[in-house]
Amino acid sequence: MPVIPFNGIHLTSFLTPPSGNTLDALKVSLSSPPYGLDPSLESSKALATRSVMDVITATKSTDIAKTIQQLTLEEQDVLIKYIYRGFKYPELSNCGLLLTWHDKLVEAAGIGAVVRVLTDRRTL
Numbered sequence: 001m002p003v004i005p006f007n008g009i010h011l012t013s014f015l016t017p018p019s020g021n022t023l024d025a026l027k028v029s030l031s032s033p034p035y036g037l038d039p040s041l042e043s044s045k046a047l048a049t050r051s052v053m054d055v056i057t058a059t060k061s062t063d064i065a066k067t068i069q070q071l072t073l074e075e076q077d078v079l080i081k082y083i084y085r086g087f088k089y090p091e092l093s094n095c096g097l098l099l100t101w102h103d104k105l106v107e108a109a110g111i112g113a114v115v116r117v118l119t120d121r122r123t124l
Contacts, residue, residue: 035122
């Protein structure tokens with residue numbers, strides 16, 4: 001899939017029927033995370049987090065493991081970062097759902113994914 005610039009409208013087109021393609025929406029939302037500590041990035045981080053949380057919520061629970069398996073290692077690492085950000089802001093998502101995604105991610109990517117994310121200096 002070509003790298004597509006992130007914007008909420010584009011993701012919405014993936015999620016609305018008849019396409020309903022949550023995998024592509026997730027890949028797009030993970031493609032260019034707004035890294036940095038600059039306070040001016042906070043609105044971009046909030047929009048990106050909201051978009052990832054919308055995709056996570058739209059994914060059927062039976063498709064979570066299959067979706068994670070189709071992500072690259074880098075995409076899986078970025079997804080864990082968004083999951084941790086979701087835990088930080090519980091009003092953005094269902095923490096029980098985030099725990100399910102986290103569990104499936106660790107099953108697929110191993111504990112090394114958690115270590116990579118916790119030691120990575122690039123923050124969301």
